[in-house]
Amino acid sequence: GAVVSQHPSRVICKSGTSVKIECRSLDFQATTMFWYRQFPKQSLMLMATSNEGSKATYEQGVEKDKFLINHASLTLSTLTVTSAHPEDSSFYICSAREGVKVYEQYFGPGTRLTVT
């Protein structure tokens, strides 16, 4: 149980285009979903927290107009990178929290975004 999927696993897009990444909780309802960014050989940095039906809460320094997060249902959250540039290339990981306890958070397999 407690499986989180991401789609796509890898995506290459041209500079200036937008790309959408999906995060789904497959066998549980996620009250909260999180989006992280991981640069090569570095740690995960929390980008934003989203609750179903509410606007996402972005961490300091994260451009909310560039990284659009939608949490339309209890099993689906999407991250859209708008007008992508090469510096947006990174590994994006989502996680989903089943209840209110922080240790009930499960991570997806990640999406490798490359902007050319």
Next chain:
Amino acid sequence: AQSVTQLGSHVSVSEGALVLLRCNYSSSVPPYLFWYVQYPNQGLQLLLKYTSAATLVKGINGFEAEFKKSETSFHLTKPSAHMSDAAEYFCAVSARDDKIIFGKGTRLHILP
């Protein structure tokens, strides 16, 4: 505010030897503590977690960690390293029902 410091960005051990990955935390409230493992180009897998029950926590794949409040430490150990243990390991802390803050990670290399 919470933070974790992982000592050593790279650790090498011989196959069959003891694995010790060090983590010290800082938290203004009693913390939850975690160890995650990440294989190349994959997401995170939870190895074990401390949630204020037993101070010695056993996890998957033979790993365990001990919460030592006096030392603000949560070191990860495994008695005998296996080649399949080669990966990136992240220590993390949370102030309960809040965000998870990750350390910078330690890459574990297993020498044949």
